[in-house]
Amino acid sequence: MWTFRMDRTPGFPAAGFKCDSVDDNVCHSNEYNKMSDMKRFLMEPTHDNTAVDSFLGLGMETMGLSSTMDEFSHGFDFSFLPDYGGLYSCTTQDVEAGLKFEILDGFLDEVEEVEGIYASHDLSSTSNHILLETQDKKKVSELLDGGPYGLMNFPSESYSPGISGSTGLSEWSKETVPHAEHQNALGLNEAGIGRRICPTPLIEDSSGQRMSYDFRPRKDAMKKCMHTSTENTFRDDHLTSSESEDDISVTKTSRTRSDRRKHQRMWTVDEVMTLVDGISHFGVGKWTDIKNNFFHSATHRTPVDIRDKWRNLLKASYNDKHNDGEAEERRKSLARPMPKDILHRVRELASRHPYPFSKSSCFVYDSSRSQSTSKKKKKRS
DNA sequence: CTTAGGG
DNA sequence: CCCTAAG
Numbered sequence: 001m002w003t004f005r006m007d008r009t010p011g012f013p014a015a016g017f018k019c020d021s022v023d024d025n026v027c028h029s030n031e032y033n034k035m036s037d038m039k040r041f042l043m044e045p046t047h048d049n050t051a052v053d054s055f056l057g058l059g060m061e062t063m064g065l066s067s068t069m070d071e072f073s074h075g076f077d078f079s080f081l082p083d084y085g086g087l088y089s090c091t092t093q094d095v096e097a098g099l100k101f102e103i104l105d106g107f108l109d110e111v112e113e114v115e116g117i118y119a120s121h122d123l124s125s126t127s128n129h130i131l132l133e134t135q136d137k138k139k140v141s142e143l144l145d146g147g148p149y150g151l152m153n154f155p156s157e158s159y160s161p162g163i164s165g166s167t168g169l170s171e172w173s174k175e176t177v178p179h180a181e182h183q184n185a186l187g188l189n190e191a192g193i194g195r196r197i198c199p200t201p202l203i204e205d206s207s208g209q210r211m212s213y214d215f216r217p218r219k220d221a222m223k224k225c226m227h228t229s230t231e232n233t234f235r236d237d238h239l240t241s242s243e244s245e246d247d248i249s250v251t252k253t254s255r256t257r258s259d260r261r262k263h264q265r266m267w268t269v270d271e272v273m274t275l276v277d278g279i280s281h282f283g284v285g286k287w288t289d290i291k292n293n294f295f296h297s298a299t300h301r302t303p304v305d306i307r308d309k310w311r312n313l314l315k316a317s318y319n320d321k322h323n324d325g326e327a328e329e330r331r332k333s334l335a336r337p338m339p340k341d342i343l344h345r346v347r348e349l350a351s352r353h354p355y356p357f358s359k360s361s362c363f364v365y366d367s368s369r370s371q372s373t374s375k376k377k378k379k380r381s
Numbered sequence: 382c383t384t385a386g387g388g
Numbered sequence: 389c390c391c392t393a394a395g
Binding site for chain 1: 382383384385386
């Protein structure tokens with residue numbers, strides 16, 4: 001089992017930015033060792049995803065997507081990347097890789113929305129598979145050197161999901177859906193997210209009955225691909241075949257587009273960190289900027305969503321601050337243990353930026369510790 | 382259209 | 389997450 005601890009530093013390459021703090025960009029060398037296992041895992045085609053491919057009819061070649069790759073990559077707009085000296089070691093090939101990744105995910109999203117299925121992003125393993133198959137192994141290796149997953153250097157939002165892997169994340173991430181109703185509907189929140197390997201291509205409903213769907217890509221699917229994200233590409237899988245079946249089994253509830261809270265996607269730790277990074281760069285309140293620069297590829301996560309998340313983070317960090325009581329323990333047993341480091345950063349940023357909470361003065365932070373640790377925050381816009 | 386706030 | 393008001 002891999003245990004990728006989130007010793008991510010402020011300047012993590014997730015967003016392709018350079019922080020004004022010490023470390024910046026590319027993965028730190030000390031992470032290489034940790035990643036080696038994962039790399040090996042990725043390099044080994046032992047996991048037969050071809051079944052999934054054919055099942056979904058998502059074979060890149062089959063769809064002739066490869067031919068359109070150039071078009072895609074050329075039309076992709078990276079102009080949003082500020083010149084923070086932030087270089088993302090992202091070659092054209094990397095971009096294509098990322099695009100392939102996104103495209104596949106785009107189809108998945110399409111499927112999810114249209115069919116109402118949440119086949120979960122387990123299928124992203126398919127993407128990896130394809131990537132690994134289409135790219136020169138050496139090349140892939142290079143890509144991976146930029147991080148646990150080469151495409152993680154893809155300049156947009158947190159492509160670092162891989163790093164967050166670890167069991168801790170899945171524990172944490174599957175909690176964020178408060179309503180059991182959605183949890184059920186999303187299925188993947190129960191077990192899907194966090195384990196992306198799906199040895200079995202069969203999609204089953206909760207009763208174990210196999211279901212068949214038309215996964216052929218649609219016209220607008222392609223269009224959507226351009227802006228689809230791959231945020232939920234966790235890699236914390238440990239091939240627990242026992243759970244793999246649950247990963248895929250998805251329940252389709254009678255939810256329509258009219259329903260509010262359509263797909264409440266839980267925020268991953270990576271996203272949160274990306275958000276924190278974004279806030280440190282642009283400051284609180286510049287949510288469109290943060291969205292465009294740090295969550296560009298995240299179709300969901302509107303500026304408002306980001307703002308909301310920040311609001312919640314503040315609350316979380318606040319709660320985390322002074323509650324060591326018994327109520328906390330009870331809460332923690334059910335909820336995810338939001339990484340302390342993140343909460344610290346949140347608190348730090350919060351002390352720096354006054355959130356426009358005109359009335360709620362319930363967010364009080366002692367500026368004592370945050371000042372001592374301060375030095376990485378830039379200036380407000 | 383973007384943000385702040387409240388639901 | 390959603391909706392709305394306000395700039």
